[in-house]
Amino acid sequence: MSGDGTPLLQVRGISKRFGGLQAVHDLSFDLGQGEILALLGPNGAGKTTAFNMIAGYFRTDQGRILFEGRDIAGRKPWDICRIGIARTFQLSKPFSDLTVAENLMVGGFVRRSEIDEIRAKALEIADFLGMGHQAATEVQHLTAFDRRKLELGRALSTEPKLLLMDEVVAGATPSEAQEMVELVRRIRDRGVTILIVEHVMKVIMALSERVIVMESGRLIANGKPKDVVRQPEVLKAYFGEGYAARA
Ligand SMILES: Nc1ncnc2c1ncn2[C@@H]1O[C@H](COP(=O)(O)OP(=O)(O)OP(=O)(O)O)[C@@H](O)[C@H]1O
Ligand SMILES: [Mg+2]
Incomplete structure (x- = not known):
């Protein structure tokens, strides 16, 4: 909650259709200031589509998206970035022939114009990611996991209030996943509110309250992780009708 009690993000009945497919249907939820909220759902559930609407990459067919109480539905991605929402991409797209520091400078221009300040901020983020020693490394020489961290850093470089993270742990080893969990917590401790799409249950349990x-485009559960994973609709969505009945 912000000072006046309004949630940072209020999603109200948003929908998106692609031809005959209702990818998101009447989705509503709130996200409080400082919260880490996980968005779950099987493949094709509409999670990335919801992110794309919040971040302005897709127009909503219907509904309202309020950020700090202001309706942002229909605004363009750069506009949404400027008001304080950043996102990572499920498939990261760094500039591979630029260095880590250069990649981290790009987003800095959203808030600052002094090049020295932007460079200093980029180096601060590289350190924060534990990549300070790689600041001058070209991205094409990074491991897959370091690219993931850089993707996160690129989002942070725009100095967001709200960060949308789309499967940043995908393909990580257990120790990398643990490192990512700690990184996400430290990002929240910097005052950033987080909406995270993640399939790895251990990560979700460790991070989100x-x-x-x-x-299939609809919200089917909302609650504490340990309660939600026992709900029959959720078991059915993940494992099928038969499993849910036995459980
Ligand atoms: N640009 C698009 N054009 C047409 N259909 C799309 C588009 N983007 C997504 N879809 C479809 O909308 C549905 C929801 O997709 P979305 O990517 O939002 O799912 P998801 O929950 O993120 O899945 P995953 O866990 O696999 O990433 C899917 O059926 C997908 O094929
Ligand atoms: Mg997705």
């Missing part, structure tokens, strides 16, 4: 679950 609350989860929401989508299935």
Whole structure:
């Protein structure tokens, strides 16, 4: 909650259709200031589509998206970035022939114009990611996991209030996943509110006090992780009708 009690983000009945496919249907949820909220759901549930609407990459067919109480639906991605929402991409797209520091400088221009200040900020983020020693390394020479961290850093370089993270742990080893969990916590401790799409249950349990679950474009659950994973609709969405009945 912000000072006046309004949630940082209020999603109100947003929908998106692609031809005959209703990818997101009447989705509503709130996200409080300082929260880490996990968005779960099986493949194709509409999670990335929801992110794309919040971040301005897709127009909503219907509904409202309020950020700090202001309706942002229909605004363009750069506009949304400027008001304080950043996102990572499920498939990261760094500038591979630029260095780590250069990649981290790009987003800095959203808030600052002094090049020295932007460079200093980029180096601060590289240190924060534990990549300070790689600041001058070209991205093409990074491991897959370091690219993931850089993707996160690129989002942070725009100095967001809200960060949308789309499967940043995908393909990570257990120790890398643990490192990412700690990084996400430290990002929240910097005052950034987080909405995270993640499939790895261990990561979700470690990070989020609350989860929401989508299935076929609809919200089917909203609550504490340990309660939500026992709900029959959620078991059915992940494992099928038969499993849910036995459980
Ligand atoms: N640009 C697009 N054009 C047409 N259909 C799309 C587009 N983007 C997504 N879809 C479809 O919308 C549905 C929801 O996709 P979305 O990517 O939002 O799911 P997701 O929950 O992020 O899945 P995953 O866990 O696999 O990333 C899917 O059926 C997908 O094929
Ligand atoms: Mg997705």
